[in-house]
Amino acid sequence: KDENGETFYQSLEKYDTCSEEEYKKYKERGFNDDEVSPYDPVAFFNIDKEWIDWDVLVDKIKTGSCVTIKFLGPRQDTAECLGIISICLYGYEQSERSSQQIIKLNRQFSSLSEEDDAAVPGVIVFLQVLNFLHIMSKDAVYVKQKAKDSTEVKDCIIDANDVTMEQIWNLYKQVNQSSLYPEELLLAQELLLLLFHIVLPYLKPGAQRQNKEKNKSKRTQLEKFEKGPNEYEANVFQSLCDIVDNGSSSLATLAKAVILDGAEVFFPDAQTRRLHLLSLVDKVLEDGKATSLACTFESLCKFFSNKDASGLLGLPDHLPKESFQPESVIQVMKTLISVACRESISAMEGGVENDSPSNLVSLLCALQKSFLAWCHLQCGCNISKNIVMDILLDYVGMICNSCNKVFELMCTSKYIVNVIDKLEQSFVSIAMRQLILFLNLFLTMEINYVALLNKLQPLAYTLQRMSDLFPEFFLQDDACTSEYSTKHIVLREWECESNHDYMNNSSVSKVFNCPGCSSFKVEFDPLCETERR
Numbered sequence: 001k002d003e004n005g006e007t008f009y010q011s012l013e014k015y016d017t018c019s020e021e022e023y024k025k026y027k028e029r030g031f032n033d034d035e036v037s038p039y040d041p042v043a044f045f046n047i048d049k050e051w052i053d054w055d056v057l058v059d060k061i062k063t064g065s066c067v068t069i070k071f072l073g074p075r076q077d078t079a080e081c082l083g084i085i086s087i088c089l090y091g092y093e094q095s096e097r098s099s100q101q102i103i104k105l106n107r108q109f110s111s112l113s114e115e116d117d118a119a120v121p122g123v124i125v126f127l128q129v130l131n132f133l134h135i136m137s138k139d140a141v142y143v144k145q146k147a148k149d150s151t152e153v154k155d156c157i158i159d160a161n162d163v164t165m166e167q168i169w170n171l172y173k174q175v176n177q178s179s180l181y182p183e184e185l186l187l188a189q190e191l192l193l194l195l196f197h198i199v200l201p202y203l204k205p206g207a208q209r210q211n212k213e214k215n216k217s218k219r220t221q222l223e224k225f226e227k228g229p230n231e232y233e234a235n236v237f238q239s240l241c242d243i244v245d246n247g248s249s250s251l252a253t254l255a256k257a258v259i260l261d262g263a264e265v266f267f268p269d270a271q272t273r274r275l276h277l278l279s280l281v282d283k284v285l286e287d288g289k290a291t292s293l294a295c296t297f298e299s300l301c302k303f304f305s306n307k308d309a310s311g312l313l314g315l316p317d318h319l320p321k322e323s324f325q326p327e328s329v330i331q332v333m334k335t336l337i338s339v340a341c342r343e344s345i346s347a348m349e350g351g352v353e354n355d356s357p358s359n360l361v362s363l364l365c366a367l368q369k370s371f372l373a374w375c376h377l378q379c380g381c382n383i384s385k386n387i388v389m390d391i392l393l394d395y396v397g398m399i400c401n402s403c404n405k406v407f408e409l410m411c412t413s414k415y416i417v418n419v420i421d422k423l424e425q426s427f428v429s430i431a432m433r434q435l436i437l438f439l440n441l442f443l444t445m446e447i448n449y450v451a452l453l454n455k456l457q458p459l460a461y462t463l464q465r466m467s468d469l470f471p472e473f474f475l476q477d478d479a480c481t482s483e484y485s486t487k488h489i490v491l492r493e494w495e496c497e498s499n500h501d502y503m504n505n506s507s508v509s510k511v512f513n514c515p516g517c518s519s520f521k522v523e524f525d526p527l528c529e530t531e532r533r
Contacts, residue, residue, distance in 0.1 A: 241292035340427035
């Protein structure tokens with residue numbers, strides 16, 4: 001309901017008697033006004049008597065949370081009812097920013113002469129071409145998801161395989177150095193960044209490598225590209241960082257999105273990505289750090305967490321007998337654990353409660369999962385078991401000592417409830433829990449369990465001390481047995497309606513799956529006599 005107590009549908013009752021002539025008058029009068037009510041119509045249609053399907057194009061793009069379609073009458077005057085089989089909506093998820101850009105483009109066109117042979121300013125042509133390419137690029141992304149092998153569809157979409165970072169930088173530099181009006185310049189920059197964001201997949205080394213196979217003449221250029229970021233990647237990346245650090249510009253959000261999804265483009269070499277991320281780990285918790293630094297760190301964390309966790313550690317698939325040096329692996333994990341510990345302590349001393357894990361904790365968990373899975377695989381080989389066991393013991397000792405440090409501070413806290421809430425998404429709560437779960441996988445292997453338990457022992461003592469200080473946060477010895485003996489836990493519930501008409505001698509089967517349950521309870525409605533039998 002709105003401020004007057006009226007519902008959404010009451011605001012639309014005035015259109016129940018709207019005619020096509022009235023809609024045309026409204027379109028001529030109201031579509032030039034930016035301040036349009038969200039309840040105003042955007043299309044009017046009549047369905048031919050012989051047609052079954054009908055496409056309706058909207059005359060004005062608007063944003064909202066729902067779509068209302070009013071059927072004002074049947075196709076024939078003699079009809080007594082309407083028959084609608086289905087309604088399908090096609091289009092893009094349009095943001096408020098995109099709608100504002102369309103309004104700006106329409107405002108540019110409103111000043112043009114209506115004569116056919118009238119000259120059109122170059123800036124308007126340029127902006128319209130950028131908008132067209134942006135729309136075509138979105139089409140390419142959509143088609144790539146829906147029909148990968150359709151040659152008919154491939155012929156009608158934009159081909160961005162030959163786009164290079166040099167072309168993007170030269171175009172962006174020329175736009176910034178042009179004599180456009182501020183509003184035109186801002187609109188051109190926004191469209192360029194939107195287009196750049198969509199073509200990012202074509203600029204990644206993998207896409208460039210596939211394109212090289214199709215065009216052998218570009219081999220030298222690609223080999224130079226794969227050695228590391230060249231001047232164009234560096235210039236574009238620095239320009240985006242400047243926009244993000246400025247913050248006041250409306251371009252900051254678009255530039256941040258490009259940085260977040262462009263880790264492979266701006267850091268094409270695996271070693272470059274690794275070194276740059278490690279150089280940012282200690283800086284990310286500093287006060288007064290640049291916004292672009294945090295954005296770059298988040299981008300690299302997302303890449304290594306989702307795509308290449310083992311690449312950051314440099315773990316070999318097959319462990320050599322003597323040449324492998326584990327110091328680099330231990331150093332990476334030690335750095336991440338140390339910074340994650342500082343992050344947790346900072347949160348305890350006055351930080352805000354987070355709803356989700358930080359980028360650092362997510363990266364640590366991804367690397368820990370990859371590291372422990374690698375250790376489990378290598379422990380199956382007698383040759384590498386001793387080396388891997390030493391690495392595993394060092395790592396378990398490091399993370400337990402850091403967790404123990406946080407728990408010791410918790411024991412001296414006066415506001416333990418607030419501290420526990422703030423640490424809910426920290427490495428203590430997430431990474432340590434993940435470690436214990438993964439260590440269960442090693443129980444079936446012949447390893448030195450005593451040495452592993454010795455690494456966990458200090459943490460167990462601290463937890464025992466915490467249970468004595470704060471017993472309300474720990475289960476008692478008989479808490480689980482007493483609870484389960486007096487109370488059943490419902491894991492899942494289903495509510496089903498059977499068929500109303502049964503064929504003769506028919507047998508209907510339904511499967512209900514609930515892992516972990518010990519019993520099923522079936523209840524029938526009093527009217528379900530047939531089902532009960």
